[in-house]
Amino acid sequence: MTHWFTKGQVWQKYKLSVLLADLADKGKTLIQAAGFVYFVREYCIELSVCMGPSMLPTFNTRGDVLLLEHITTTFGHVRVGDVVLARSLQNPKQIVCKRVLGLEGDEVRVAPSTHLGEGRMVKVPRGHVWLQGDNTLNSTDSRHYGPVPYALIKGRAFLKVWPPHEVGLIRSYVPEPFGYQSSR
Structure with missing residues (x-):
């Protein structure tokens, strides 16, 4: 049976997906914070x-x-x-x-x-x-x-x-x- 990926390649893909998920989560938080600051500054x-x-x-x-x-x-x-x-x-x-x-x-x-x-x-x-x-x-x-x-x-x-x-x-x-x- 042939493997598509070696153990090292699987681990790199896993690390990359975890890193991207973490970046996406931090980006979402940053956008929410910027939206909150904009709302407070413009309307409050x-x-x-x-x-x-x-x-x-x-x-x-x-x-x-x-x-x-x-x-x-x-x-x-x-x-x-x-x-x-x-x-x-x-x-x-x-x-x-x-x-x-x-x-x-x-x-x-x-x-x-x-x-x-x-x-x-x-x-x-x-x-x-x-x-x-x-x-x-x-x-x-x-x-x-x-x-x-x-x-x-x-x-x-x-x-x-x-x-x-x-x-x-x-x-x-x-x-x-x-x-x-x-x-x-």
Whole structure:
């Protein structure tokens, strides 16, 4: 009787199949972990950086690292005073960090962007929000490009995690010179 394989060849094939099975199992685990990380980052929570002068004194110009949650925005529960990150209307590749000063149906008193003139009242249309930086003298926001579609909001910032000496919850409030009237 002739054997198709020698003992050494059978053992090599067995080792190879065990190795491939082990690789397939590890690959499956890696793909599942990557899918979980993607889900958490896109739909639950992520780290983000907010830098620039428009949100002074709330955030530093050099950049603060924030925890951003997506659940509030997904279910439409953003409130006036919340700090959100949104896709810029002027440059869709850019993300801006601003405070919500009006929701759909609200009337917002727009502070003038310069010291000239008085503020005006603007009604926020359906499906939009009014976003404005805390540093009104150095912020390009809804005063310049109008109400922002709600769908462009990426998430709500709720915790500052860097720099270490400023770690803490991000306060939700309406800055003083702004008027806000809800029609609800």
